[in-house]
Amino acid sequence: MHIPDGMLEARTWIPAWLGSAGALAYGVRRIRQTLTDGTIVMMAVMAALIFALQMLNFPVAGGTSGHFAGGAAAAIVLGLWPAAIVMAAVLTVQALLFADGGITALGANLLTMAIVAPLVGRALYLGITRLRDTRGARVAGSFAAGWTSCVAASLVAASLLWLSGRAPLVPALGVMGFWHALIGIGEGAITAGLVGYLLAVRPDLLASAEPAPSGRSGRLALLGLGAIALVAAGFSFLASSHPDGLEYAYERIGAAFEDVAIVNGPMPDYVVPGIANETLAGVLAGIVGVLVTGALAYALVTAIRERRGRDAE
């Protein structure tokens, strides 16, 4: 899923670069107070660990295989911003030393795998462990975090490809989402196994990444889900008013040069009411989609938790 150079247009990769750099700079500021030589060295070793763990591959379907990405696992065991920085270092080494993922596309790859995946994964994990703090809930929460981070990252990547005019939005989201829903099972299972192992062997390591019990984690969970809802709503807004990314961009560029013609033409009377309705419908659809997905994920997690609870008795 590492996007190579040349696939994204400048209108996509430049904002992605700026956005990721800004988010990571904010992350560094957030954790600066807690950074000591010791924690930096530890983060550096963890970065090497995530890189090594990405060699863990597993069969998916039809003879293909996926590999562990580690964004959610890193966010659960290290905390959100340390995980984002560790993932950023891993992706940078892959782009610089292995030509795995492009240099101009690095911003986009950071956005999907170093920011979206840890954010979504940690938000979901904290949200679920907040509801019920048992071993089963933690393991199930890790599975949900791994699976959702994988799918969310792939959906953002599909959206970036669509914004670059590389693929129509709905099929791109569908294909990437479907494929990564399968790969996500492996990601989720390994994340759950990792957290389960730590709970059994070194629970102190896991506890050190827990937020102080002040309600911050609940806010983070809400923030994460809110961010997902906003992104979904934003994309459905764009999608409903502009079915094709390339067309949309050309229209925007054309409008800058020919706005007189557009204002005087017959278009405004025709388009504006239509867009208003479609936009509203699109935004509503996006929010409903997120709520439905969230409810499904919650139901799934509850079911798994109850089964695990029965197994344990």
Next chain:
Amino acid sequence: MTNGHEHLGPGTAPHAHPQEGAAAAQGLHGHEHRHAEGPAHRHPHHHRVGPTPAAHEHTHATTFEALTYIISPVHALDARAKTVAAIVLVLGIVLSPPARGAEFALLVALLAAVALIARLPLGRLALRSAAVLPFAATIALLAPLQAAGGSWNAGGLMAATDGWVTAWGILSKAWLSASCMLLLAASTRTADLLAALRRLGVPDVFVLLLSFIARYVGVLGDQLRSLRTALASRAPRLRRRTLLHASGSIAGNLFVRSYERGERIHAAMLSRGYTGALPHAASARIGAAEVLSVIVATLSALAVALY
């Protein structure tokens, strides 16, 4: 992995220094040598200080890393100049319209010339950079489909010229950019590349993270491999679900080991006087060759992007 090799130094037996040179050989030094296949190269190393410091082997973490020790004019260039040149070239490639034949040929010729001067194996580099093609091709082939209005009709697909031009653009740019970065990675030692990043303004802490990845990924990767070998030899035919669960335990096990390794590494660094910044040898040599290589890269990038 250890490769068979022969020394090219004057009058020295393979694997050994002449006795009188032993004292000198204890400092940082290198000898030109050649593995079973591949060009001659040299890497600096220390010998264990002891009564018989003479015998030693030349090993490389990976065969790709061995390429960075080749002795050539390209390898001798300052890493900053090479990094800037490679990134400028990638920018030119990415920002250009889908390359026409002449531009593509120009870029291939330029990259091949650099690889030849660097005495790098062209076939291996080309194969390795071709690793970007499967994913790039999947996305690239959507372009003709989109241009043909989503129809799988063969005639319509053939007629969608714009789509095929876009597809060619995606594929050629992905491959050329990857080749460009691989050329940088193959002709620059990792430590030099990271030092160059730091001197180009990348924050120290981030460079520390990158250098730890470069240094320890081999160690942790080996540990992961032996854990998986142990699993496979004890339980060769696991169901997919059990295998995934076991992989999770392996990941957790490696996490605990790495955490403890991190503590030991930090203690070792402190005991050697670590104060929060890694020392690095400053070797500023921006000469005519460096300036020239950046100018050539910039001109090529401009030619491709604007012509």
